[in-house]
Amino acid sequence: MSRFDPRGKVNRALLVGVSEYDHTAPDPQGVNGQLPAVRHNRMLLEDALHRGGVFGAGEVRALPSPTPDDFSGALRRACREARGLLLLYFAGHAVTSTPGDELHLQMRTARVLTGNGLPGSVTFSLVLGELAESHAEQVVVILDCCYAGNAAGIWHRFDDPKRKKHKVLLLMSVQPNRCILGGDADIATPFTREVAHVLDDGGEVWLSELYAAVKQRMAEAKYKAEDNDSQRPQALAPPWDSDDVLLAAGPAPPPPPPSEPSWLRRTLARAGKAVGRLGRTGLAAALALLATGAGGYGVLVLTGDSGDCDPALELRLLTDPDLEPAMKAAADAYVASDANTTKDGCRRSGVTAYSAGAAHVVTALGEHSDPWQQPREDVNPQRDIGPQPDVWIPATRADADRVTEAQVERVFARLEPDAGPFAYSPVVLAVPKGLGAEVPPTRRSLSELVRDLKRSDGKAEVRRADPEFSESALLATVGLYGDGADVRRAEQLIARAGRPESSAVRLLCTLPEDDAADDRSAVLVPEFLLRSGVGCHSVTRAERTAAYPDDVPGLEPTFVRVRWEGGDRDAQARDDAVERFRRWLTSEDGREVLGEQGFRSATGERGLLAGKAADHGLTDSVPPADSADATRLDRTLERYGNAHGPGRVLFLLDSSGSMAGLWDGPSGGPGIIEQTLTGLGRGDEYGVWAVHGVRGSTHTELLDFGTHSRPKAEKALGTGKGGAEVRDAEADPHAALLDALAFMRERGAGDERPQLIVYLTDGEDDNRLTGDRLREVEDRARESGVPVAMVTLKSGGCDRDRPGTRVAEAAQGRCLDAGDDLVPALRDEVARTGTGEE
Incomplete structure (x- = not known):
């Protein structure tokens, strides 16, 4: 063996x-x-x-x-x-x-x-x-x-x-x-x-x-x-x-002690508690004294609780995903503290900390407290979130207000929030060192900081967790959208590749798995995570410096007691346990743990509770933004959902005679578009225009604009009879793009759904997209709010000052040419707009 x-x-x-x-x-x-x-x-x-x-x-x-x-x-x-x-x-x-x-x-x-x-x-x-x-x-x-x-x-x-x-x-x-x-x-x-x-x-x-x-x-x-x-x-x-x-x-458990009088057991328990404050010298002295005066029983008491302790009452603490590591650390420290220990050395209560998506918790407490007690097949918060909490610590008091506003009838969970938060952490734009040299640390809006960053480095990306799960991401989105901002344009500032991470903790965990992505990505996260870090793996992430947007509400974790109808069997004991934990959390002992986790004071100058700001790329004094507002959070979440709902994509396929050699097969124009359709789902609307002709109508409809099954779309793009075909004509990209921008602007006038125009060409007709004609398209693209992906099937189409590059930049879109990996890159652009196929 x-x-x-x-x-x-x-x-x-x-x-x-x-x-x-x-x-x-x-x-x-x-x-x-x-x-x-x-x-x-x-x-x-x-x-x-x-x-x-x-x-x-x-x-x-x-x-x-x-x-x-x-x-x-x-x-x-x-x-x-x-x-x-x-x-x-x-x-x-x-x-x-x-x-x-x-x-x-x-x-x-x-x-x-x-x-x-x-x-x-x-x-x-x-x-x-x-x-x-x-x-x-x-x-x-x-x-x-x-x-x-x-x-x-x-x-x-x-x-x-x-x-x-x-x-x-x-x-x-x-x-x-x-x-x-x-x-x-x-x-x-x-x-x-x-x-x-x-x-x-x-x-x-x-x-x-x-x-x-x-x-x-x-x-x-x-x-x-x-x-x-x-x-x-x-x-x-x-x-x-x-x-x-x-x-x-681990440490070996103590052997079972011989029987001893209760007075001795209590004395030793109290001594054991005291030893934790004595250090090594005090510990040795206490052990010697106890061993001499109590026949060796002291060692037993110091290595474990008395065997006479009753089972401790367990408190259930529900919190935000980003707060979970810090709240677990606080709960663990409290459970081991003097405040949670009886005079006989027994633990008074335990605390189980768990988290769930912030928006889901608000909905469950506000609208589904009944099925939380009596689960249904279709609605089951016990399954989807966890057990009924005794304590809820949301990232902001506004979440408790959102719950209260939603509670209309059949309310089985009553909230008792504290008047104010017990800690504070701003939401920051954490920029890798060397990436954002021109990004000022404070006194700028989030949109201004992001634009400064992208001007400083064209390859810089900004990432954010999912606002439907992470409250810090929702707070960042409040700033991103601003007052009356164009949501589509705001969302274009955020890098999107697949499903966003569920929390800032997960975002910071997964980024280091791709060093290049980590080095070029600024992240919107709670500041405290830059101090305490994340414990999901040992890989060192890119070192970052915090920039503090002045229009993003900060995290203000608030202690909320949750009372459940019918939960009065042990109400007094549970109330006592909750109140004892609350007092400890807001005491100096609790503040010390929160300081170690990177939090700031909830009032006053909002200084760090522990440590030096400069050691972690932070700023000493942070003027706090306004607190989160419940109505604005709900509206922002609704707008985010709209912006990520079913999308609209209009494909413009250059069908002029010069495309004949770039038409057939998977690398031809119709084949490339067909391969991007996986980024579109059943609820997405899309259409295809064949661009040809320089007088009168400059395009014909290959696929009408609307929702489509894949077979119908593929048939329209097929190069056989009844499908896409090369025309004996030239093309006018200027007129076609103006028509497309007007068409899409009209479609998106009444909502915030994502949109995209894709123009796929060989670039042979770019001579009709120069001078005043090019400037007209650029101006219209800036005004429209519709991103444009300019795709050229030959090399050089995206060189500096080429028409494709200028139109894409004006529309906040993307330029692709034969030097790129065209199909996956264009599929990613389409997937950013569409909902994808299941």
Whole structure:
């Protein structure tokens, strides 16, 4: 037997918990349902590994509800970085398929199609291949999902001529071909709960011991899988016939104490509390005194609470995704504090901190407090957000006002918000050093700062999390839209490549995975994250300096007591626990923790509660912007939704005679447009004009403007009979672009839906787009607010001062030519406007 001790090596743990899914029943293509228990799994196991002493700071990364691309990228990074132990944990939905009995791990976007199609999933064979090729000496995979036991068969069948798979050891939550239950929304699933319990038991925990202990505990508890079958964890063959791995090495638990009089137990408990304030010298003296005067009992009391403590009442704290790391740190500090300890040395209460999308929480508390208590199939906040909170800490008091305004009838959750916030953090434009030399730190609006940045460096991008999830992103959007601003133009200032990250924390986590993107991206985030950082991985992100827009409300976290109708059974005890936590959070002890997390004072000069601003690229004194307004937040969110709803795209296809050699096949004009249609969804409107002729009408309609099925659009673009064809004529881009700009401006006059004009040409008729004619198109493009993508199928079309470049810049669009990767680049532009195909 070989025993592998990874301590002191470069280790990695990747904890993947898919608790939220985009497609769930009753959607016929959806997975069985959301898995709120998995949220607890991830947090529970993460805490256990941190305490276990095997994985060091920054070596444990949690990945909540990733897409397949997010998962694959994180897995590859972990495989590349780990040199000692690599631990992969997965909890979520999983299914099997034939042939080959493959196990499919279902990520957030998973769907189930007729004929066994499983988009949004990752095969275990692929995962196994990545792990086998990793740099790690030893790999442990822990699966808590349906059919987890099937992974062993895949391991045995895996083609591995170099015998690399033998370093991969498996621990599985259930026997093969069995489904497990989804668990309780309030606690982790049984298997993960028992794994974390054993890891936390103290001392050295080897994989073989972990398996044996979890198997025994689950048998004794009589946990059931589906169909009332016993749930029995599995291990591969088992793995320690040839290998064993150390997974935890925490402090050993104290032996059970002999009986002692209650007066002594109380004395020692009080002494134990005091030791925390004495330092090493005081600790040694106290230990000696206690050991002498109490027959050695003192050591026991100092290493653990008295065994007579009653179970502590658990408070549920719901907060914003960006605030979650800081609120967890505050909750952990409070739980261990004197304020939360009785005179007998017992813990008074625990605090479970969790988060959910800000807009979703506002809707749930304001409109769905009834189904939060009595879940329905269609509306289930317990599943989608989490348990009913005792305390809610939104990012701004305005969120509590939004809830109160929405509460009209059948209200089962009453809010009691504090009069003011307990901390402050401005939302900043965090600019990588060396990128924004001309960006002033303060006294400018957000739009002005962004334009200064882009003038300073044409390649600079600005990124923001999803305003429907992250309150800091919504506050940034308030500034971005301003008073009566053109929402379409404002949204063009934000880089958009696929679905935005759900929080500023996730944004700062994922950017370093692409060094080039990290170095060119300014990010709209709460200032405190630049001080406290993010703990999702150890990669160093680009060093940034904060610029402070004066029209963006800051984060003002506010303590809100939530009272639930019918929740009066332990109302007094719960009130006492909530009030004790509130007092501590707003006390000097609480302010010290908040200062370590990077927050500022909620009043006065808004100075940092701790540390020097210059050490983190911050400014000492920050004049706060106006507080967030509930009505404005709702309106901004509505406008954001409109701006990202179904879009409108008008394609202009140069059909003049010079295009004959650039017409057929996937690299021809019609073929390129056809390949961009995947960026458009069923609700998007689009049309295609064939541009030809220099007198009278300068275009004909290939595809009428409206919503279309893919087959209809492809038929119109087909180069056969009845489709697109080259005309024996020249083209007039000046007239065609003016017509297109007028057409799209009329279509978008009544709403804020995104729009785009795409002009695809060989550039042979650019002689009709010069001088006054070019300036007229530029002026009209600036006024219209409709971005234009100018696409030239020959090189040089986007050189400085070329007509395509000037029109695209005037319209805040993009110029592409043969020197670019045309199809994917144009598809990205179309996808920015459209909703995409499911």
